[in-house]
Amino acid sequence: MIRVVVVDDEALVRSGFEMILNAADDIQVVATAVGSEAVSAVRRERPDVVLLDIRMPDVDGLTVLAELQALPAAPVVAMLTTFDTDEYVMTALHSGAAGFLLKDTEPDQLAQLVRTLAAGGVVLSPRASRAVLRGRPTGPAPADAEEATRVGRLTDRERAVLTLVAEGLSNADIGARIHLSAGTVKDHVSAILTKLRVASRVQAALIAQRTGLLDPKNKAGDE
Incomplete structure (x- = not known):
């Protein structure tokens, strides 16, 4: 409950x-x-x-x-x-x-x-x-060079997980989407937060948006 x-x-x-x-x-x-x-x-x-x-x-x-x-x-x-x-x-x-x-x-x-x-x-x-x-009418500034560098340090799998986090999926839903256990996804999320130097999934999601990970052409695994 x-x-x-x-x-x-x-x-x-x-x-x-x-x-x-x-x-x-x-x-x-x-x-x-x-x-x-x-x-x-x-x-x-x-x-x-x-x-x-x-x-x-x-x-x-x-x-x-x-x-x-x-x-x-x-x-x-x-x-x-x-x-x-x-x-x-x-x-x-x-x-x-x-x-x-x-x-x-x-x-x-x-x-x-x-x-x-x-x-x-x-x-x-x-x-x-x-x-x-998108930060309208007030919101985050565009990604700075440091944010882009941090995202660049993520592995391909971590970028895929981050994209799904930014889409609002839970660990279980992410696991189902990319065929991983919820525990493994949790470990990836923890690593992502550490590498991005943020404290929450929402903060990571905002970085994902600012650095373009949510643009369809940039999503990992897109055709």
């Missing part, structure tokens, strides 16, 4: 997400909270995944994200936002969030996105992922 905490200042959003996710057989919303209650709720319930509003009037979502990451057993955190061009999204992703979801994500997609988060995948709301990865 995937345990989820939903943090949002709007009661309607909290109840809506709770109802949708609890309808899935393998997901349980164990708590909902406003920003000021978030850390205590997570400490108490020890969820696998936290869906965290990025803009709240009582406590800023980025502040809550930092506090959650400092916990001994930090959960996976995805940010909730109303706009796919939210100026804080890139900051959250670079600060360790595992992705972000638009609050109007289709109900039939929501449970699967939570499953992806719980499995270690990167989640960027499908409608908005291109805008965020």
Whole structure:
């Protein structure tokens, strides 16, 4: 059972997400909270995944994200936002969030996105992922020479794994795609993070985009 905490200042959003996710057989919303209650709720319930509003009037979502990451057993955190061009999204992703979801994500997609988060995948709301990865209207600068050099040090297999990480696949899904065990993929991901000098899959995904790995003509294994 995937345990989820939903943090949002709007009661309607909290109840809506709770109802949708609890309808899935393998997901349980164990708590909902406003920003000021978030850390205590997570400490108490020890969820696998936290869906965290990025803009709240009582406590800023980025502040809550930092506090959650400092916990001994930090959960996976995805940010909730109303706009796919939210100026804080890139900051959250670079600060360790595992992705972000638009609050109007289709109900039939929501449970699967939570499953992806719980499995270690990167989640960027499908409608908005291109805008965020391309840095529009605000976002990451183009890849610098150092990033390109780090990517150049990856093996062909590591570049293939990085491309699939950037597409949002979990370790198990990557393994199925390129015929490796999930454990082997995990080892490759660890090596990739070390070589790229980043702390999270999302940060690695952003480097993959900036250095052109997501361009169809550059994808490993493309015909």
